[in-house]
Amino acid sequence: MNQLLRFTTAGSVDDGKSTLIGRLLYDSKSIFEDQLEAVEASSQKRGFDYVDLSLLTDGLKSEREQGITIDVAYRYFATPKRKFIIADAPGHIQYTRNMVTGASTANLALILIDARKGLVEQTFRHSFIASLLKIPHIIVCVNKMDLVDYKQEVYDQIVEDYKSFSSKLEVSDIQFVPISALVGDNVVNRSEKMNWYQGATLLHMLESVHIESDHNHIDSRFPVQYVIRPQSIDHHDFRGYAGRVAGGIFRPGDDVLVMPSGFQSKVKNIFVGEDKVESAFAPMSVTMTLEDEIDISRGDIIAKINNHPQSDQDIDVMVCWMNQKPTAVNARLLVRHTNKEVKVVLKEIQYKLDINSLQRIENAEYLNMNDIARIRIRTAQALQYDSYRKNRITGSLILIDEQTNETVASGMIV
Amino acid sequence: MNQYYLSHLKELEAEAIYVIREVVAQFEKPALLFSGGKDSIVLAYLSKKAFYPARIPFPLVHIDTGHNFPETMVYRDWLVNELQVKLVVGSVQESIDKGRVREETGYNASRNALQTVTLLDTIELHKYDAAMGGARRDEEKARAKERFFSHRDEFGQWDPKNQRPELWNIFNGRKQMGEHFRVFPISNWTEMDVWQYIQQENIPIPTLYYTHEREVISRDGALLSTSAWLKLKEGEMPEKKRVRFRTCGDMPITGAVESDADTIEKIIEEVAASRKTERGTRADDKRSETAMEDRKKSGYF
The missing domain is CATH 3.40.50.300 (P-loop containing nucleotide triphosphate hydrolases)
Structure with missing residues (x-):
């Protein structure tokens, strides 16, 4: 293969x-x-x-x-x-x-x-x-x-x-x-x-080079991207959760936890196109059905009861600022994380990094193009996330300028 | 070694399905630009997989140059019925009749460049806010830097110097009123990947891709099919050859190659052994070193 x-x-x-x-x-x-x-x-x-x-x-x-x-x-x-x-x-x-x-x-x-x-x-x-x-x-x-x-x-x-x-x-x-x-x-x-x-x-x-272990196959994470509801006579009650597995392995029969709602259910079937599959793992795009009818929408994350992402509004992030226009504390932006987009405010620039010497620069007031810095953000609604170290998908985010719609920063959650 | 990894085709499929779903989730009125070529056919089949058991939730948009291979039209109508998807046609002939564009003249006249106006008019008429296409980054050097989500201004133009950075698989489809996006779900596929996928998934393709006998002339190193739209130069003698096509474009400018490949397996062998790119048979790319970049900036596919 x-x-x-x-x-x-x-x-x-x-x-x-x-x-x-x-x-x-x-x-x-x-x-x-x-x-x-x-x-x-x-x-x-x-x-x-x-x-x-x-x-x-x-x-x-x-x-x-x-x-x-x-x-x-x-x-x-x-x-x-x-x-x-x-x-x-x-x-x-x-x-x-x-x-x-x-x-x-x-x-x-x-x-x-x-x-x-x-x-x-x-x-x-x-x-x-x-x-x-x-x-x-x-x-x-x-x-x-x-x-x-x-x-x-x-x-x-x-x-x-x-x-x-x-x-x-x-x-x-x-x-x-x-x-x-x-x-x-x-x-x-x-x-x-x-x-x-x-x-x-x-x-x-x-x-x-051994790349089979590059994806996280331990911590099960399924960010819901889209809800499929055919509303046709043949599939009248079908309600499928479409998305790309971000980590771990899901199998039919697994007990799952939906975040942020906290509802629990069991995986019923997993589809790739018309085919039912025995397991889903990163980076597969699948459609999952659950045993119970619960309210799930884009941006929710399906995980396991004993192993799920953190949920918080105050988040520390290493960012790379990517826009000509600098930013400063109290800037209001949008954050896009997995399939969710919420408002965010830059609360604190903890330090910038001199990427040549790896020295920290304290008391920085602005972030300029190409700066790498550790910042704290506060989101309008809680994000369900992992550290970037643990999962490159549920641990990454981008920041967007609400006026220009440009992607202004990339972030790795600490 | 564990069993939890994907073949390159499965990984590319997963990526493309993710992008297609993201389009439907982020935009209000997406469409799939359907040319009748193998890339847009693969895109249509990927869309079917992405939303099963629901139907594909966007129309196929065909920009009809009026200079199509008849085989392309037969296939198009079959596919629309097969996938139960809506078809929208934008007609270049209509754009010409309305005086929106002027037909090119001369021996290498083509309606290829005229498509851009019809395409932008169609997008505006139906208020599509995302147009998906089957373009791949390996096709041409100006496409190597294209994003999955490619932002277009209100004039439909592409600004290569001002593209949004695209990281991980997080796509930013936010836009102002009047702007739209072009989206390329199979950006990371090569010609070979497309053929291998067609084989793996048993996807039916137009007969043009298989060997057949056809009357052609040889011009500037390309074999062009004779048709009502091809003006012969003095001394050009049509002859019958066994040929097939590697791309399906506007009939007067899409070159054929001599071939006996009558199965997908043989086509794959031929592609593997080929020393010329598929666009090497396209007269429209040969107009200048930056022909594709210039057309892309003005809103071409």
Whole structure:
């Protein structure tokens, strides 16, 4: 069975990120002739004497005019073992916002380090955001090994430096690989120039990293997205709760608790389309029917009697502010959490984080674009939530500006 | 290894169903843009799954260029009956007759670009506030940065520099009066995923996708079907070939490929071995390096 792995990459102009992505697509034969021809033609038009694989990933005209990437782009490739989705986040000033966006759906982060430069400020930022967004796996690619004569000492030193830094982060699974994206060493094909390296190639790591446990299969959570009531003669009494399982496993016969009402019932049937299934787990989209007729609507959460989310109006959240317009204490906003939208007020900015040094900045009055901060919010109605650490779905939220309707912040519940 | 994980097709299906349900929950009057192509067919079948046993709670909207393959129309009417869903047709011919748009002339004339006006008029007439489409991010570079929920201003335009950030699976469909959204539930699917899903779910598709004998001419590397709407250049000689189509667009500009694939299995083999993208057969994308981006900004699908 082919699985799906979503990973994110981040980097700045010169670290070879676009070249690496181009290499993965090219060596896995995911680039088509007409795409390559188009890239060759535009490389020529620009007067380059080589084919610039990064042109494959620069999508929009305005970006190409400025020579920068302005937004997260999604790329796809597949091998006989897995299908991959790359969230390619650019690395300029709006970097934090884009990296957070790309990281929010990723199982894995690729961190690129230039072998000539070692760990730089950006390495710390990328790694911190990966850990903040609870990406379960990190692969550190020590790139441009061709430019340091494929020396093992260089690689070993970088690995050691990274390990001592990353002990402060909450990421359990970190792997390392020495590569040259430009020449293709250890990306898809094994390098013949680094016999001292006994580990896997990057693609092999991507194909084999254990992702089956990335979803929470212990704490049962089913946010109700939509109520299906056919009102037809054949299905006169049918009342199905449609949604995507956010955690745990539901089976027919399970005792369940509906929040916030507190009603209890039993799962009757679980459907995927017309088919009844024996169990539902994240990230399945299903329709559930219950034994009892109780009042349930969009935004409610179905959980288990002995294991359910917290319910509260005062909530501590790590946020990334994503809008040009700054905000301050007492700002009134909307929060969207699972399938619920309620009014919220920003009660307190507890501290901002300097994401280069991980130092706390106390007494902050404003949140500016790309700031990461711990705040306290008070919601108009209680939210039923888990900590982000426990569940990336019931622990995440976005904030919306009520006037402009823009998404202004992303939040991870502490 | 535990048994609680999904195949990539099941995971993509779950994601698409989630997005479709979110549209119905967040908007007052959604619609599904139906082109007759395999992507919008898959979208229609996903919609059926999303709301079973209820019927699909939104109409299929077909923007009819008047230059359709007859096979597409036969299939469309069959599907509407099969799914018991409402069909709404927006006619490009009517837009031309009313003087809303002017027909292109010349050898590569197409009604493809004219669709945008008819589409926006149809959305306005029926007051649709969300229009779902089968576009995928792997199709074209301007689409790689498209959101699932794509905000359009009151002129139906897309502003790529001012897209809302989209995190996790939390979709923000809030809008001002007069604005609408385009929503792309199968954003994360590739051409191969679509074919594998059609196979897995036994979804019937129009006969155009299978090999058949057809009179074609060869122009700029593409095989175009002869029809009343295709103006032949001097020296162009129609000949009969065994071909099939990889996409179903406006008849005069949708190129065929020579093929013997008469089953889904053979189509999948062919797609796997192909070294050209499916849009490589579309003359409309070849007009300039940014043809798709320019059309998208003005409100194209």
